[in-house]
Amino acid sequence: MSRTYRHCLDCKKGLIPAETDIFRVIDGEGDGRLGVFVDQMGDRVLVSTRDCPIPTDLERELRELGMPVFHKKLEQNQKEAPVQIAGPELPLQFTVTEQGVRFKIDMSTGYSQGIFLDQRDHRRQVRERSRPGMRVLNTFAYTGAFSVYAALGGAQTTTLDLAQPCLDWARENFSLNGIDPSTQYFCKGDVRRWLERFARQGRSFHGIILDPPTFSRDDRGRVFRVESHYGELVAQARECLEPGGWMLCTSNCRKLSHEDFRRMVAEALPGFRLTHDPMPPDFTGEDYLKRLWIDWK
Helix, strand or coil: CCCHHHHHHHHHHCCCCCCEEHHHEEEHHHCCCCCEEEEECEEEEEEEEEECCCCCHHHHHHHCCCEEEEECCCCCCCCCCCCCECCCCCCEEEEEECCEEEEEEEECCCCCCCCCCCHHHHHHHHHHHHHCCCEECCCCCCCCHHHHHHHHCCEEEEEEECCCHHHHHHHHHHCCCCCHHHCCCCECCHHHHHHHHHHHHCCCCCEECCCCCEEEECCCCCCHHHHHHHHHHHHHCCCEEEEEEEEEEHHHHHHHHCHHHHHHHHHHHHEEECCCCCCCCCCCCCCCCCCEECCCC
């Protein structure tokens, strides 16, 4: 049955952690809306569609909310920014709260507006695993959300990304949470090259987060595809992991099955304990996110 925004909002609110105003309201087929995804973004709403228009009844309901509503077409170039289709015009940059942690959101950006909602539970677990005296490396860090959670847990963080604007955004997120960015480390460049450098320097970490894009090419033309090279990345990161440390290995690559993902990680880390956990409860649709916690026994 096709559920309304208000019905799903009432159902999902009971599943969302306290002090959280950013979460998935409608999750495609899981909520009776194939190809339609609606996210609450603080006091804004983002509706994303894949290979379909916004259903007429849902669009009418969203337009009646009286808040800014944005639309993103997933079948197009995902770097295109969402388009506002309803509600008052408010600043495109604003702040949201997730589990008491504050993040900057920018509705003018393309692929993501600053945070991946499906990683919320993992961010909480990273904070729980992080303690004073620990060093945590966040690779492919985007806007540094994992880094902020790790630092709030007491860890010294290294935030690594290819894009300088993402690192600048990460610094803003640290500041929003009362953490001086100068007390943390930031590295710009290709993750694989930095991992090679860390290994040569003998620099190690108690926790490492690996959440790469499904496809990338470095400035030397070297190609990375998750379905082919994820195991190599994990093995490389292993060389920088402290004995007794942990890794979070994730990917949203739909070409890769959960079984193949687990096999690739297990082959790269023989003897390690691998733990698979569920998607956040507001994600009721496709189980697309591959995720494994890795613990050095």
